[in-house]
Amino acid sequence: MPHTRRLSRAAGLSHGLQAVRGKRPLSCTTNDRTTGEFMDTSNDTHLKSIGYILWIFGFTGSHRFYYGKPVTGTIWFFTLGLLLIGWIIDLFLIPSMDREADIRYRAGALNYTVAWVLLTFLGLFGIHRFYMGKWVTGIIYLLTGGILSLGYLYDLWTLNDQVTIINSRT
Numbered sequence: 001m002p003h004t005r006r007l008s009r010a011a012g013l014s015h016g017l018q019a020v021r022g023k024r025p026l027s028c029t030t031n032d033r034t035t036g037e038f039m040d041t042s043n044d045t046h047l048k049s050i051g052y053i054l055w056i057f058g059f060t061g062s063h064r065f066y067y068g069k070p071v072t073g074t075i076w077f078f079t080l081g082l083l084l085i086g087w088i089i090d091l092f093l094i095p096s097m098d099r100e101a102d103i104r105y106r107a108g109a110l111n112y113t114v115a116w117v118l119l120t121f122l123g124l125f126g127i128h129r130f131y132m133g134k135w136v137t138g139i140i141y142l143l144t145g146g147i148l149s150l151g152y153l154y155d156l157w158t159l160n161d162q163v164t165i166i167n168s169r170t
Helices: 002-020 048-056 062-066 070-083 085-104 112-125 127-131 135-148 150-169
Strands: 029-031 038-040
Touching (some): 062 070, 062 085, 062 112, 070 150, 112 150, 127 135, 135 150
Antiparallel strands (some): 029 038
16 A cells, blocks of 8 residues: 555645646645545535535434435434434544545536435425436426425435436436
8 A cells, every 4th residue: 555655645746746837737636634645636526515514404314315325314314313423423424425425426417416405405396307307207206296205215315326327428
């Protein structure tokens, strides 16, 4: 591992020298102060600010669903954030959940945050499905209340993957 760390630092220094000389690097990198690694920030699919806003309602698991953790999101929902203890611990875990989501999911034409806001507030009406270009199921959700809320629950579990698949096609 030390060898790859040196290479990544050298790559970061190279980008830094290019910036000093007036040239822009091909991708934006930042230094992760905890590991000393340089990481690509061009694939920022999920926002920490939205994660913290959802954390306020975190005892329902909403921030965990947003970051692509549906199993623990469901556990948080039924246990009120593990009796609020897990909810408090998550306050400190949001930056790492954000990094994991940015690595796992693919940026593209559809914005994850917009899709999640639409699902959260208008999901029973299928507005998030219209946003994703799924007109038929959007109309079905609109007429049936998100297929009697079961489709809404399905989308809580799979929305990140649905957006990633659409983004990989474009």
